[in-house]
Amino acid sequence: MTSPEVYRVRAQALSDYEVAFVDDILDPAGSDLLRCGNRTEFRSRRRIAVLDENVNALHGSRIREYFERHGLECQYVVLPAGEPAKVMDTVLAVVAEFDRFGLDRRREPVITFGGGALLDLVGVATSMYRRGVPHVRVPTTLLGQVDAAIGAKTAVNHGAYKNRLGTFQQPAGVLIDRRFLATLDERHLRNGMAEIVKLAVVRDEQLFELLEEYGELLIEEKFQGSSPTGDRVARLVLQRAVHGMLAELEPNLWEHDLDRLVDFGHSVGPALEMRARGDLLHGESVAVDIALFTTLAAGRGLLADKAERRILDLLERLALPTGHDLLDDELLRRAMADTVRHRDGRQRLPVPVGIGTAVFLNDVSEEELRRAVRQRRCEAVPT
Template structure:
């Protein structure tokens, strides 16, 4: 089975086509340069990617030329699990390769690691256009390699092979690259999508349960803002998806795995493509990402990215309930699914002061507006721009009560802020 999604977008200054316009000013001549940059890339689900009988990876790394030379940047854990299989596959395709092995995790998602990749690219002699670097690992690894590729010779192509669930449904399929700077999440980055992303669910067989849940959090994000059917699949099969490592098969839960993966990727790409360069700062996929950057960095290394996102989604869902956007029953279902997936809804770093700073930084990031997505029912969302600190503190209080008695949460009625 192969699923291919081709992403196409354009970036322009002000004109529908490439042109140079000259005009006069009071002080002399002036020129305006207008250009289009067309971007097209493929996202493909390719089971058994390292099987020599599967030509998908060979097509990505050989480009029809033999022998081919490729630099492969690979996560250290992935290398220990799949390094020999990868080497055998490449040897069968007559590919000469060098490995750059990175112990990729959030604490090393910094510019020093980007420079390590750039050093490897320079030492290998990566050409500018026709020998894409291969990035194989989780979201941290693909973000780092993407940033390095965007900087090296001002844009070098690369191919992503995400090996974590969060990489397959989020970090590995968009246009953004990034690393952390000081206490800020992804503060440095570029827009530089890979020419191809190859998704093999088989890699999830060796992913631990916590990292599977980490990825399911980003899938839950898509479900809550735009896909009620996906939410129902998570509610019914969430625990089984973790137990069975998201592997497709014959029974209902195994059959749900592929459907969940496909719907998550499709939903994410549907939101990204019309706004790939983020000219529009009202983005539904920012649900769960208004408070979570500050929470994740403050809790580092205790929380994974998806776990911090889930804390944000829980807080945002309570805020939606207080505003009458979610009923008591709907909020209860949202929190129940989070509990079934063993995802956190609160963390000790979530103080009112941290939430205040988090929202203030988000407002700067969104150019002076909150543009805060809140769920409206399950499978829809709205934006708000007038969230108050009082509402945030009331929501934190409710989540704290939920943590103390998760089976019988104290759910306040709409606009009953409890303060």
């Protein structure tokens, strides 16, 4: 009896997209929005633009004027803002708009203007529709610009879990314009700063020092460069943050290696964010997670007391939380169990061992976590 034939299939997914900083992307003289994501020989004059309701109120008129000025037929889809809308029902509503428009599979990129939640859910829709249509991301929040927009992951929340349903899909392009940050309120600016702090703590000491010296100025000036110093530092901080994220993501875009420094701040933070039901923004939950595992690292003797104090002081100066009453034993158990499942059976917890350097732990006990939580609760300003 002969053995059945076996066929082996090997293929590699090509990753090739640009993340570009653009000054005033809606300037009618600019062409970045026209060209981005439209790489085929036969260029279409049709687009779908997806905006959240806040972006529509603040920037909708200029977005429409831009496309009208350049003679593009554009369908506008306006969605609710924030995490509550980041669910599969909204994805299906977006897909229905694609069908209504008669979206071409390759030549008519979907352009999303919004924060991380909107970029995520439209990313899911574009990855699923006809097995993938081009998606141009124009992040309008600080968190979106330094984190959510620039990688290949897309996801929506499901049940009690954050980002439980998702796909990998590289964007057709990412266009970052810090002018959008001028309309953010202070809380959302600080929310985005948490993701920059995360990166600085585990891989970029120079970025950390910039935040220590100029973080409050950046928030005061909303990254707009109202002063010469503010302008120089705003550009440098954004560039280092994006460069650092891409340096971590590019060699591991599809997460074949699950030891990921960018998971710092995202071990118990997602569960805390979902339990808080909107009372905590994503970056605020990241800040609590950063503080918790910084304290844990110091408790093990992996991080010097001075470095621990610098990290916690920076979070506090940026008015980010370093503890929360909802972080109880039950949430810790559930969050860590889910983290282990997500990271293929190991904890893979990134913790700082200095400013700009980190290691991964796989042997953190429940009691060790509880001690760190108690310490944070004693020292943190009540939330």
